[in-house]
Amino acid sequence: MQTSFNVKTKSRTDLADITGEVRKAIESLGVTDGAVLVYVPHTTAAVTINESADPDVARDIDAKLSELVPHSGDYRHAEGNSDGHIKSTIVGCSETVLVKDGKPVLGTWQGIFFCEFDGPRTRTVLVGTP
Numbered sequence: 001m002q003t004s005f006n007v008k009t010k011s012r013t014d015l016a017d018i019t020g021e022v023r024k025a026i027e028s029l030g031v032t033d034g035a036v037l038v039y040v041p042h043t044t045a046a047v048t049i050n051e052s053a054d055p056d057v058a059r060d061i062d063a064k065l066s067e068l069v070p071h072s073g074d075y076r077h078a079e080g081n082s083d084g085h086i087k088s089t090i091v092g093c094s095e096t097v098l099v100k101d102g103k104p105v106l107g108t109w110q111g112i113f114f115c116e117f118d119g120p121r122t123r124t125v126l127v128g129t130p
C-alpha cells in the first residue's frame with residue numbers, strides 16, 4: 001500500500017517540514033502500528049529526520065551541506081546541479097518511520113524534512129508500508 005503528496009519548494013535549496021503530511025498519509029493508509037517508508041523518487045532531493053522545533057537547525061544543515069558541496073565546483077555533469085546529486089546521496093532518499101497508535105514515533109523535537117537541492121520545484125513524496 002502506498003500514497004503520495006506533493007511538496008512545492010521555494011528556493012534552490014530548501015528543507016521543508018513534511019511531518020504533518022506524513023501523519024495524514026499514515027492515517028489515509030490505515031496504519032495503526034508498524035512502520036511506513038517515506039521515499040523521495042528524485043535524484044536531487046532527499047528526506048531526513050531531525051530537529052523541527054528550532055528552524056535554525058534546518059538552516060544550519062542547509063548551510064553546512066552547501067559549504068561541504070558548493071553549487072560551483074569541478075563537476076563534469078553539465079546540467080549545473082551536480083551539487084544537488086551529491087547532497088541527495090549524502091542525506092538519502094528514504095526514511096523508515098515507526099508508527100504507534102496511528103501516529104509517527106518521533107522524539108520530542110523531531111520532524112520529517114523534505115530536502116530540496118535543485119529547486120524551486122514541485123516534488124512528490126511517497127509513503128508506503130514496507
